[in-house]
Amino acid sequence: MEFCDDCGSMMKTEGDEWICGSCGFTKIRDEAKEAAMVTTEGQTESEIVDISDAEDQGLPTTNAACPECDNDRAHWYMQQIRAADESETRFFICTECEHKWREDDH
Structure with a gap:
């Protein structure tokens, strides 16, 4: 995810550029920087644990x-x-x- 340097809005990719939908600011994509970004596509779901019968509910x-x-x-x-x-x-x-x-x- 990239944010606009001018207005701070979230930018979208189009080809080899990042483009701001709010103000139109553009900048060239950096492949090395994008490779280091964490995406939801690369994340795995964790196992759901049922704690409904747990003795300590974790509440004050x-x-x-x-x-x-x-x-x-x-x-x-x-x-x-x-x-x-x-x-x-x-x-x-x-x-x-x-x-x-x-x-x-x-």
Whole structure:
């Protein structure tokens, strides 16, 4: 991938040149530099590992009363579920029964 020296936009290749679609700036392609670039074509997929039954969920824990089993510890995470100008919602997962609830649930 190459970026325009003039405007910073991403450039495309056409023949032996890089051409900026925004401002029209062109420069000659450098084969040695392009050979060193990492492309998605050269990458391999890694194996998908199922961690759904893992003991440690990798999430931080806090004091929170589970509405299902009254346990006082829960993992938590934040997630944007509304518009970008709205605040994130905090979700909890009980460390005992794995019940999931969100902060504004009553």
